[in-house]
Amino acid sequence: MEQEDYLLREIKRIGVIISAILQKTLGGKGNLAITLEHQIEDTKGMLLHEMMEKALQHYNLCNLKSQTYSFEREVNINAIKNVLQKS
Numbered sequence: 001m002e003q004e005d006y007l008l009r010e011i012k013r014i015g016v017i018i019s020a021i022l023q024k025t026l027g028g029k030g031n032l033a034i035t036l037e038h039q040i041e042d043t044k045g046m047l048l049h050e051m052m053e054k055a056l057q058h059y060n061l062c063n064l065k066s067q068t069y070s071f072e073r074e075v076n077i078n079a080i081k082n083v084l085q086k087s
Contacts, residue, residue, distance in 0.1 A: 056077065
């Protein structure tokens, strides 16, 4: 599962690079540097979102396996949920 996520990210990154090369060679009208920077920022946001979802899954697994209530864990779960809902 993790390897599939990694491969998908790498494929998307290669797609961005190929798109930039095509734009450069075919005389695209957009500014290549700005386009790449924007796509890199979008990719960073996507990765952060994925990491937060994974963290939430881990916290939920801890809740299932643990026999003790953790207030700190619940606070972290709620904080992650709030951030994910806003994005």
